[in-house]
Amino acid sequence: MFRERKWLVGICILVVLATLAACGPTPTPQVIKEKETVVVPVKETVTVKETVVVPQEKTTVTIAYNQYFNMTFGPADPPIVAIKKAVEAKYPDIKVELLVTSTEAKTWHDMYTTWFMAKDPTVDILGVGGYWTAEFAEAGWLEPLNDGVAPDVDPKITAKLIPAYLEAHTYKGKLMGLGPWWGGIGGLYYRKDLLEKYGFKPPQTYDDVVTISKAIMAKEPGMTGWTWSGKKDVALVNRWFEYLYGFGGKYFDDAGKCAMNSPQAQAALEYMVNLIKEGISPAEVATWKEEDSMVRFVSGQAIFHTGRQDMLFWLDNPEKSKVVGKWGFIPNPAQPGGRRSGTYEGWAFAISKFSDSKDAALKVLEVMFDFPVQKQLNLSQGPVQAHMDVYTDPDVIKNNPNMPLIEEIAKTALAPLSSPQYPEIADILAEEIHAAITGLKAPKAALNDACARIDLATGH
Amino acid sequence: MPRQHKFSLAGAIMKIRLREPTIAFLFLLPAFIGVIVFYYYQIVQTGIYSLHNLQHTADWQTQPFVWFKNYATVFRSTYFWQSLRFTVYFTVMATALELAVGLGMAMATFWVSRWLGGILRAIIVMPWVIPPIINAMIWRWLFHADVGLFGYILVSLGLADKPPLFLTEPVLAVHSVIFADVWKNSSIMAIFLLGGLAAIPADIYDAAKVDGARSWFRFRKVTLPMLLPTILVALLFRGIDALRTFDLIYGLTGGGPGTVTETLSSFAYKYYFTYGKFGLGSAYAIVVFAIIVGLAVIYLSRIRRNLRFKE
Secondary structure, three states: OHHHHHHHHHHHHHHHHHHHHHHOOOOOOOOOOOOOOOOOOOOOOOOOOOOOOOOOOOEEEEEEEOHHHHOOOOOOOOHHHHHHHHHHHHOOOEEEEEEEOOOOHHHHHHHHHHHHHOOOOOOOEEEEEHHHHHHHHHOOOEOOOOOOOOOOOOHHHHOOEOHHHHHHOEEOOEEOOEEEEEOOEOEEEEEHHHHHHOOOOOOOOHHHHHHHHHHHHHHOOOOEEEEOOOOOOHHHHHHHHHHHHHOOOOOEOOOOOEOOOOHHHHHHHHHHHHHHHOOOOOHHHHHOOHHHHOHHHHOOOEEEEEEOHHHHHOOOOOOOOOOOOOEEEEOOOOOOOOOOOEEEOOEEEEEEOOOOOHHHHHHHHHHHOOHHHHHHHHHHHOOOOOEHHHHHOHHHHHHOOOHHHHHHHHOOEEOOOOOOOHHHHHHHHHHHHHHHHOOOOOHHHHHHHHHHHHHHHHOO | OOOOOOOOHHHHHHHOOOOHHHHHHHHHHHHHHHHHHHHHHHHHHHHHHOOEOOEOOOOHHHOOEOOOHHHHHHHHOHHHHHHHHHHHHHHHHHHHHHHHHHHHHHHHHHOOOHHHHHHHHHHHHHHHHOOHHHHHHHHHHHOOOOOOHHHHHHHHOOOOOOOOOOOOOHHHHHHHHHHHHHHHHHHHHHHHHHHHHHOOOHHHHHHHHHOOOOHHHHHHHHHHHHHHHHHHHHHHHHHHHHHOOOHHHHHHOOOOOOOOOOOHHHHHHHHHHHOOEHHHHHHHHHHHHHHHHHHHHHHHHHHHHHHOOOO
């Protein structure tokens, strides 16, 4: 037995020695150099000029965004095509490529985390949700665009972008991205025909919505009152913020502690829960993603619907909608003392701190937010864009006659909750608000739990 | 004249006489090194991360060493204990049902004609080859409150006034995700058991038939005891898999309603990738790893004791 082990040890040593030997330097023959000076007479010097044409090497700028960048829904090229053409015309030495990300925001965010952790230099420009800005900026993953250190964006470009949107993508005074290239602001869709039929004006307060819903539901059997997205998801959190501010609440107090368990916040959540208890919103809302939640309104079975402005551009299309010409879109209501609010969900573009082509990336970014490309983006994908001239452009208004409706909604835009811990805060809120609307927790308990967890996450 | 010995490496190697276990060890050595490098290194690294306060960085050498503070946070979290309870319940229920359904499918397809067996087995395997997230989408539509098939059937049969809220009513949500998991994974259980059934010698059945044993008796006294080692191994594999379940439930309920269907694995993922808290996320990962290894060790020791796998 011992003899065998000796053999085994011997073999192992041999393997290790062989490996070390293989990794070590290869022995080379010794070379002795001897110098010898030879004098050669120079007869004549002839200079021959030859022009060699070397093709200019292009710098590749990679943009990370989801598959919608490859699609168009209007009379214009898909966004990536429009950007490529504009960049090629202005900077022939830059080539733009698209790296397709997930369409699911959470998966998309987690892809970025992995890339940043790996300090990936190949991705130059990243599409970022407004609520990711603070997190990525705090982690030092984004390149500030106005800190006096190159690359800084040309002030002539930012002068034409809507200041409120620039503010939404600013963290601790530093502009971290330009946006939105496209986005959404929540508002209230309502059945204009039904409200007129029963003598109601568009609702101004949350109480109005309940009163109108009850009255019309009593006279129109099978009609749902109010639909919204209540699945445990970021869309639920966006809706919650609208109710929160609509009832006079706010995210944090002056000391930075969670204020979402204030009496106003409790009133807001109790209102949401009561909508379901009283049957104005069906219990199914707690299972609905955004696309599920709009189905009843679009098919003429709901009086009110809260959602982004996206629907404006196809609600009058008879192939997709049964409420053509029968609807209106106004800012979300608010209780006295509250603020009419629509959560702003804009998608910006930022330059990665780890990009190996930051200067070229900045040039592409500037092209993306100059008027010609911004107009193309609107025509292909709808609003909202950062460039203010887009909203008054005749081609844009001709293509989207409902564009003026967005101006009123934009005035109520609620800046995203700006915190480096936003993903954790959003998850906590989604869990606790969902627990309340599904009856697992009382509203007060859910909000107290939410705030305790948020304060722990933010270190307060 | 003395015989001259010329040294030859090949000859020397040929003369090495090793016992079978030693040769086996040498053959396994490369795989063993691979496992160490590709699996255990990461575990050690995760263990190191878990002792540091890492926020949006994995550079543990420059970040504060916090001893077991992250583990204290894990064990103080009421949500962690709640998800542990759910995960254990999910694992027990799902694996038990998968065993029952998988055994039924294996029995139904084993003693049929060869061509029919082939078709049936192909059908059986189909749910298993569907990616979990696609599976989750399919079930989300089947359970959908407005247009779901199950709700429609229940209302059509007069068993419910309106479609039940499969994914938001807590008891229904828990059992809906178990149901979806059973549908998907019973097939792999059946594949395991088909292998076990094929290994049972046919003459044992012949002898039992000669002795007058009827089919139910043969199942209890021949099939089940002979299949037991395969069943236990299949349960171990599926049990560990169920303890780590994440994608199916994430796609189906997102852990809701509230946190009712939150699984253990989701914690490590969320803290690590979504929140960028690599230290705390690593602590969650290590705790989940320890739980799974602990259960697997207990299970394996019981298998060994009960079945006496020795020669």
